[in-house]
Amino acid sequence: MITKTRTRLLLLWAILFVPGLALAQPPRGPLVVSPQVNADKTITFRYLAPQAKSVELSAQFEKGPVPMTKDAQGIWSATVGPVKPDIYPYNFRVDGVSVMDPANVAFFPNERFKASLVDVPGDTPLIHAMRDVPHGSINYEYYPSMEGTTGSLVVYTPPGYDQALSKKYPVYYLISGTTDTEETFFKVGKTNLILDNLIAEGKAKPMIIVMPYGNIAARIAEQKGGSKPADPTVRDGADAVKRANDFTTDLVSNVIPYVEKSYRAIPNRDNRAIGGFSRGGGQTLRTAFNNMDKFAWVCAYSSYLSPQEMDGNFSQIVAKPDQTNKQLKLLWVSVGSDDFLYKGTVEFMDYLKAKNVNFKSLITDGGHTWMNVKTYVAATTPLLFQSQTPRP
Template identity: 85%
Template sequence: MNQQLTNRLRLFFALICLYTGAIAQPPRGPLVVSPQVNADKTVTFRYLSPTAKEVKLSGQFLKAPIEMSKDAQGIWSVTTEAVKPDIYPYSFQVDGITVMDPANVAFFPNERFKASLVDVPGDSPLIHAMKDVPHGSINYEYYPSLEGTTGSLVVYTPPGYDQNPSKKYPVFYLISGTTDTEETFFKVGKTNLILDNLIAEGKAKPMIIVMPYGNLAARVAEQKGGAKPADPTVRDGVDAVKRANDFATDLVSKVVPYIEKNYRTVANRESRAIGGFSRGGGQTLRTAFSNLDKFAWVCSYSSYLSPAEMDQNFPQIGGKPETTNKQLKLFWVSVGSDDFLYKGTVEFMDYLKAKNVAFKSLITDGGHTWMNVKKYVAETTPLLFQ
């Protein structure tokens, strides 16, 4: 076979391969860019669905879902009014079904609702913005948990942790809310960026932040082949308290020892803080009040314990305020004025005042949202370990 024929055969087989590869590719629709944050802080959202009859945009920056319109390519779109800079969850309602934005890789880690995230930057960088400062690291960890199961954690180590192997750090155990996962404080709360920025500004001490998964009952059921149990319907009911106590046992007997074995920590109560949002705030209070020999800094975000539960399960907190005030380096309670837990949280604050228990408080605008949680983290972390 001469060289010319050989070259022709090679070209023929190459074209066959290219053709086969081309027809094997799935059909592609038009490119969809969503969300698109515009210079005037308006945001354009797009969703490809030629067959949908109705698509609406739902988001925490809107009072109510708004209609989207479809073009000739089947792309639905809408441009909002100017949005206050922050990070917001949003989703599309497609013929009555809630879906995430398939054009957006940023999503809200949650057990129930599936939302995407839009970040509207400020004219000057917000506290959670990515800035040109030294950055810490995010690590995913697995630890031996209760009932022979394996637990999961997200761990933030501050800038310089890997460069100085002799230095030890205090630890902030930070627990997210009902239906959230161990990733939510990281991916939605941007806790790592908040700490990077505060540390760079000299406002917060370098610290390790440990973010556990709060739904221990669901994880145990999943790993043992059972059905995920429904969430408790009464916040201070028997089931809710039992689950909170199980979480406290797991945190104190499993998580803390794992972290102190595998990370360079200052292993004493003055160097341990605990905080949480919503259900995580309730878990924070119950864990801390049962283990004041382990934690000296306590932060409750949008959560509370009822006076009845305080008197029944933690009578020493209000019964011996001088001891409580001496033990707690910081006791923080915060809530939004539109939060559905506002009334109970204010009642909790009034209880503490009546018992002469010292605490710091912050009441913000807004509701039970992660926009508020970021504010609380930014306010409290500079107070820790001082």
Template identity: 70%
Template sequence: MKQNKALRTLLVCLLCLPILVKGQPPRGPLAPPPKINADKTVTFTYIAPNAKDVKLSGQFLTGGPSAMTKNAQGFWTVTVGPVKPDIYPYNFVVDGINVMDPANEYFFPNERFKGSLLDVPADEPLVHALKDVPHGSVTYEYYPGVQNTTGSLVVYTPPGYDKNKNTKYPVFYLISGTTDTEEAFFKVGKVNLILDNLIAEGKAKPMIIVMPNGNIEARVADQKGGLKPADPAGRESEEAVTRAKNFAGDLVGNVIPYIEKNYRTLTGANNRAIGGFSRGGGETLRTALGNMDKFAYVCTYSAYLSPAEMEKEYKDVAGKPQVTNQKFKLFWVSVGTEDFLYKSTVEFLDYLKAHNVNYKSLITGGGHTWMNVKTYVAATTPLLFK
């Protein structure tokens, strides 16, 4: 009886198989991911038989998007370069519409358009390359945040954290830019690999890195059924300042207590650093200058505060430089000469210098890019917690 029942079950499954197979969508031709050639040129392919115009857009290009050529099978291709080794966002422009590369699994985490990522390796591995060294761990965390919402974090713990159960570590709070998510410093900035490599070389102290999302208002709206608010009209607008202060309140009041409760951390200002890129850099400055008892290391990448805001909100920073210099063991400002915030950032540096506030700076070429951010992270992390 049991044998007959098993045979009937098998027969039913075989009869249903054609229906299941028929229900699957047909699988068409697949385009290859970007091919990095020996001479560092890169070949891109996109399938769009019915498209009239396809271009390649990427931060490795000069002079705007590159036109792609279509063959009889509907494959569009272009070879560009040679491309300087680094990690770059890119996308295709199909009849005027920006699209990701469906053949590439690596993408830029963003609240809006999520471009694809091109990683061109160097002959000698770059500081963000995956090397044969001890590696730390990356964990996704959720914490109780403002207005009864749940905030999200990405947390890097250094090599040996899970084994050295009695060891405590300093913490670097690292904030990404406008529209970037908490994953950006991990997936685009490769901060975990940068720290793995620097720690292995003895150039940086083992540390925990906490990467929060800088857009508190979007989280509140999303979790309370509202619409994501538009970005502030300007970086110095009243709304931008208010949002930055809201972030500071969440970081100091919720994120830091959560991390210090759930991770083996060294506490106190001397064991905390804060840094950020673009909007995250503005949030870094407003958080640090508004809470000078909480952080001894401040790193801002492609960001500034205007002299007017400094005089209005943080007058004692410049008014009492001896106190400022005593509290901040590192006050770092970086920017690229082609960055649209370059002029304002230099004005900020001039203000600090005129008021005898100690700082270190790194002015590079290039613009408001994550290529520069990786350079700044690699330059600043060896200076932390010394």
């Protein structure tokens, strides 16, 4: 029973404090809807900045910045397109400063910049679209890593994993590029939805996908109170190779044992694949070629190793091509024709061909983008863990 004294105290509290709380709330401006994907595939972007002198849209589907115009409420807007259906990063430049879209919750996980994402749906659902099919799960995991640090993983388990408790699965270790995080293949690459859709269509085998963070040096520095080291300036220089070797050590010594203890993974090379984009593709090739007893399936997306590094560090791969071709059930190399790594990647393909090392390749339009990465994931995952993989 509430006494009169307590009632008076509650009323006094409400009178004294509730108005203060209300006054402490920031004033609400006009509702901003951004991005707005229109039926004709044009997109309207909006940004509230009444005091800004200029606002521009920077988007990966545009060749350059797009000026935006301001209305009477201080909302800047621009409509562009039509835009080819896909998922694209974008941001605003407000008086010369790059910012995310505050009206949009979808963002690009990255060490340096936090671009926003816009999803332009196709007239028929694209391979990465959310469809009415059984869905797998995404799990965040933490494992004991190098120098006493804690590593982080994003792990996809396929539909039915939590029901068929006696079934074991092959594992695809999938590594993001420079400045990306362990979330990028999930949040930008939509790898979970691609696999859900391919599995539902009977095109890919159910598999576990493990997405690690590739920048071991940055994580060690962060957790030990240091500053993130600059990225190597030479792709196959001593610093880059050392960091790749550290990643290899962490993956082989820490990540794989953790995954095979924590998940129902089939623990042999025939049921392990490794792949990656950009820096992650270089880490993929170095890790696989140094551990041929661990991986039978290898996918390099927009990445390569130079002939000099191959001759110097991986002569065993090309010295006995028949043995390599027998060991590797799939060696995949892909790149976009406008990718800044196109020349080196094609040179790597030519090198493998001259050394009689079998591989499958795909050259697409476009550049060093996650639009291409989704294409490569959709093309390679149906090949993984199949009993027979076609050779060129």
